Amino acid sequence: MTKEGLIEAVMKAAGLETKALAHKVVEALFDTIVKTMARGEDVAITGFGTFRVVKRAAREGRNPKTGEKIQIKASTKPKFRAGKLLKEAVL
The missing domain is CATH 1.10.287 (Helix Hairpins)
Structure with missing residues (x-):
């Protein structure tokens, strides 16, 4: 939709x-x-789900092509977690 x-x-x-x-x-x-x-702030809609702001710390990663170690910056990302009623309706 x-x-x-x-x-x-x-x-x-x-x-x-x-x-x-x-x-x-x-x-x-x-x-x-x-x-x-x-x-x-989080937005929680009972039964539907929760929209959250997730902070990820800086970390070390690897370049998949070269295997070289790289530094991945800290970031803030939106995330959604489905609520019980939504999960039941989909399953």
Whole structure:
């Protein structure tokens, strides 16, 4: 499903009259999740899952082509962990 498909589904499921209103709802949800994670906070949606900010420490790695040791910089990445209801619905 694309973002456009999600907007259509939200419009129908919520009984919204216009696609523009459904678009605003979806954009507001995504924007809120992004802004919250940008502050380093998790977003937990019971049953659905948790969006987390994961900090990875700097570490030593290897170049797979040459086998040469390289230094991998510390990084911060977004991560999603599915909740129980989502897992059950998919399985």
